[in-house]
Amino acid sequence: MDDKKFSDDELYSGETSDDENLYAEKISLEKETRPKTFHSKNFIDSETQAAEDKKKSSSHESELKFRLSHAETSGVAISAVMLIYSLAEGDKPLFFLATALLIFLLRPLIGALFGKHNRAVQNGLHSFSIVLFIGALLMLFL
DSSP states (O other): OOOOOOOHHHHTOSOOOHHHHHHHHHTOTTSOOOOOOOOOTTOOOHHHHHHHHHHHHHHSSSOOOOOOOHHHHHHHHHHHHHHHHHHHHTOHHHHHHHHHHHHHHTHHHHHHTTGGGHHHHHHHHHHHHHHHHHHHHHHHHO
């Protein structure tokens, strides 16, 4: 380490050195800086998604990739049976629970109907199903 001792005049002088001017030029605030935004790894903005959807639809127009898995199909069937049972018995919390599950499981199919707004519709349905589920739980215990 350099153990030079500086006097107060050298440390607090009003003159700027050339090194400080270069440093000031490097960190100049004249450049426009964009605020950093966090995006998940799978983030695709709506314009990019619309372009990809158009490309996919032109190459595979007849093929739909919105198939439900076996587990999702079973979940839709069970929630539909729960919905019918709740209507027959007049069980309101079960009705809302079954509706929340049905909406959650059918999100991809419902979202596909809205084209370029697919992501927004799916996010809205996801939020709605969660709120409906919490409401059903509150209704059950109140």
